[in-house]
Amino acid sequence: MSDHFVDRNRLWSRLDAALEALPEPPPTPIAVVDLDAFDANAADLVRRAGGKPIRVASKSLRVPALIRRALAHDGFAGVLAYTLAEALWLHEAGVSDDIVVAYPTVDAAALRRLTSSPSAAAAITIMVDDPAHLDAVDATRSSLAVPIRVALDIDAGLRIGGQHIGPKRSPLFDTADVVAMARRVVGREGFRLVGVMTYEGQVAGVQDDVPDQRTKSLLVRRLKQASMAQLEVRRREIAEALAPIVDLEFWNGGGSGSVEATAADGAVTEIAAGSGLLVPGIFDHYASFEPRPAAFFGLRVTRKPQPTIAVVHGGGLIASGATGADRSPVPWAPPGLHLTGLEGAGEVQTPLTGHPAALLGIGDLVWFRHAKSGELFEHVRDVHLVRGEAVVEVVPSYRGHDLAF
Structure with a gap:
């Protein structure tokens, strides 16, 4: 098992633990910055x-x-x-x-x-x-x-x-x-x-x-x-x-x-x-530096139409620019999940396949990376700042300040 795979599993555990420790589960999408x-x-x-x-x-x-x-x-x-x-x-x-x-x-x-x-x-x-x-x-x-x-x-x-x-x-x-x-x-x-x-x-x-x-x-x-x-x-x-x-x-x-x-x-x-x-997501695969993802959004599983498919609510946070697969959000944690070719990332539901889908149950969180930086926060009012396994602060985005630039 690669170190990359292990790191993403650890991230899944850390972010889930951080959110579970909150007094009340926040609505999705849940924006997090490590x-x-x-x-x-x-x-x-x-x-x-x-x-x-x-x-x-x-x-x-x-x-x-x-x-x-x-x-x-x-x-x-x-x-x-x-x-x-x-x-x-x-x-x-x-x-x-x-x-x-x-x-x-x-x-x-x-x-x-x-x-x-x-x-x-x-x-x-x-x-x-x-x-x-x-x-x-x-x-x-x-x-x-x-x-x-x-x-x-x-x-x-x-x-x-x-x-x-x-x-x-x-x-x-x-x-x-x-x-x-x-x-x-x-x-x-x-x-x-x-x-x-x-x-x-x-x-x-x-x-x-x-x-x-x-x-x-x-x-x-x-x-x-x-x-x-x-x-x-x-x-x-x-x-x-x-x-x-x-x-x-x-x-x-x-x-x-x-x-x-x-x-x-x-x-x-x-x-x-x-x-x-x-x-x-689009800043992966650069020769000039090693990427260290820091921003994620979480969606909860709401359906299991088949044992090997997990459907999360929402997810269609498509990035700006020339349209293509690289503008879609990236299912990140747990690792091994994939968008489907027919539905992709949808406004109200996003089906996910891959071996972890069979392990996910209703209510479980799946963590995604947005394709572009900054655009994620147009979709949320609150941003959860996480260190280790704890949410140390919840801060407003521009939208949380009732601003739209």
Whole structure:
């Protein structure tokens, strides 16, 4: 029996024991974060970053207590938020006074709050890649008295053979276009250009060591190497071109899957990471680090249509992105369970097969991993923080705070 199999059985016992010790069983799905794994992952990210600070990607957590916990670790500094409304809430709640919004915003209500608050405007940096984003800010204010901090989002994809490989994000790719946009921001009253972001999603967010896809994994690793080599040259050229125009406070790059490679780039001053703290299903099979899953959700068996099939209630927590089997939740503990091809993970029921299914009875808990980090917590109000065999704290998710970003 492999150590991996034994570890998952131990996890099953630990989580069941922790939940059984509660005064009253919580409703499902039961979201759990293993603090020992979370803290170990945080330390590993810091090690991989090689001295460069890590900005916490809040989209990958969505639980204020976990964002605070990450920031409490040496080596973490600041938050990478995913909406301006979220950034404003994090500032007002005292979670952080250094927040970069990772995506451009045209949320007029949130922009109005930002432009009317000197304290929020001093703590929050918004992302732009088009002059229209600046227009959206100016449309919400009657005065330029409060300067708005701005960062440029620069496309970090790989261009090879006439193709673009990577997330379809910013229109800013060529150095000349970046410089032109930088001059627009610097020359426009009411704005301060303080940073740059280059997210190489084709490196940070793609598995490259899948056991049954060795040829594909080899190709992916080669594309990643080519991408990082090209990007290092581009970053250096862009940094040199921007230097006479603006003195940047930060250059953000990377993600949990590319920490070492991004940190090695001299232009980058900080690394973005969040998924590496919880390690969801799609972060298995990376050559760059050993996954240590920390987030799980539990569902109870409610039916046994056949002795060898266990049906849990709910389960259809499908991840965003291109549809496919890798976006489905992963039955994790007890090990050996599988989704069925016909029903998969359903909204109200999920049949499970595999040898443990025969051992499960009505009311037993089955533990799953969500395919992506953070999205799990959109489905629950409470998150159970576990250490060993005990729930040490129950904390609210954003949803538990009645927030939907």
